[in-house]
Amino acid sequence: MKGNEDNDTLVASMPEVVDQVALARLYGEPLFAMPKDLYIPPEALQVFLEAFEGxxxxxxxxxxxxxxxxxxxxxxxxxxxxxxxxxxxxxxxxxxxxxxxxxxxxxxxxxxxxxxxxKKVADGEExxxxxxxxxxxxxxxxxxxxxxxxxxALPTYGRDFWKGQVYIEQSLKPRFPDVNVIELRDAWADIMKRAKLVQHHKISREELNVREHMSIVLRHLQGQRFVEFEKLFDVSRGAPVLIVTFIAMLELAKETLIDITQAEAFAPIYVRLAYSPA
Incomplete structure (x- = not known):
């Protein structure tokens, strides 16, 4: 009888509903109030201070x-x-x-x-x-x-640490490295140096048109995948034509009509028509 009274006291001290949150679940169903006939066996309240493996x-x-x-x-x-x-x-x-x-x-x-x-043992033995x-x-x-x-105590995978993973998304389309301004300048300086080696004794005045040379460069690139930077210049026509051709190429690049690329750093510079999706 005393045990039943203690259980009734314990049940009475329990809150019935707290903010509509279930106190427990019984066979998967929410329990919002402690049952009146709840019985807690004495064995369930035992405390084991030491546990031995054998x-x-x-x-x-x-x-x-x-x-x-x-x-x-x-x-x-x-x-x-x-x-x-x-x-x-x-x-x-x-x-x-x-x-x-x-x-x-x-x-x-x-x-x-x-x-x-x-037991008796031989002399000298314990x-x-x-x-x-x-x-x-x-x-x-x-x-x-x-x-x-x-x-x-050693660090264990899954308990003390986890293996880090990094996912790197790579584009399917190859991306060529950008042409450095210094490399483009050095390539132009090399062409000018070679042009000075060709001497002309005939002096004539020639009017040069940038738009015309832009068309010449586009015709030269038409139907070809890549053209080397140096092959777009005719060194035999002298420095003025080279300068106009270079300006025409810069204008085409500015208007995104051509691409100036390299396969890798310090590699030869190539020029191609700009890709335009269909």
Whole structure:
């Protein structure tokens, strides 16, 4: 009756509805109020302060907690503490206590063997310590546990860090590098240097038209994919014609009628008709 009264008190202290938000879900359905006949078993309110992975883990915990010398274990005190723990877990989990009971039998056997007179051995040899096998197993288990903890402390993919990924979108259409102004100037200077090597002794006056030379350049580029920059100039006609041709080419580039490109840096300069989509 007292347990039912405590449950009623607990249910009464719970809020029924908070801003129309469900307190919990029962079989997928929202629960907006605590049920009046709610029963919480006593086992659900138990608190486990220590969790052990097996009998050796429990023995090692008791030894380190009491600062016992693992090479000289006081079996009486250790067995007493171990059995008290086993009695507690037997009341709640009999299946879990089975393997602990096996270790308890081993501790009692070691304790009884220590009470008996030691077996006779040959002169100069020490009698076998009944605790030797248990000490060996405890030391091996402790080393394994420490190594496992060290491995677990290492950074792990998916827990401590993630692999970075970068997606780079590349255009299907190749993009030629832009022609540098300095490279264009050097190419023009080289053509002028070659033009000065051609000497003319005939002096004549010739009127040059930029629009006319623009048409000449376009006709030269017609039907060809790329034309080298140098082949657009006729060095035999002298520097004035070269200058007008260069100005005509700059005007065509300004009006986006031609493209001046390079395959790569420091590569030859090419000229082509500007691409216009259909």
């Amino acid at each position: 009998p050796l883990d429990l023995l090692l915990y008791l030894i380190r907690k009491q600062n016992f010398n693992i090479l000289d274990i006081p079996m009486a005190g250790l067995t007493r503490q171990y059995l008290s723990y086993v009695d507690e877990i037997r009341q709640t989990n009999l299946e879990l206590a089975a393997e602990y009971l096996l270790m308890a039998a081993m501790l009692i056997e070691i304790k009884s063997r220590m009470l008996l007179p030691p 009698a076998e310590d009944p605790r030797a096998e248990l000490v060996r197993r405890l030391l091996e288990y402790e080393q394994t546990k420490l190594q496992a903890a060290a491995i677990s």
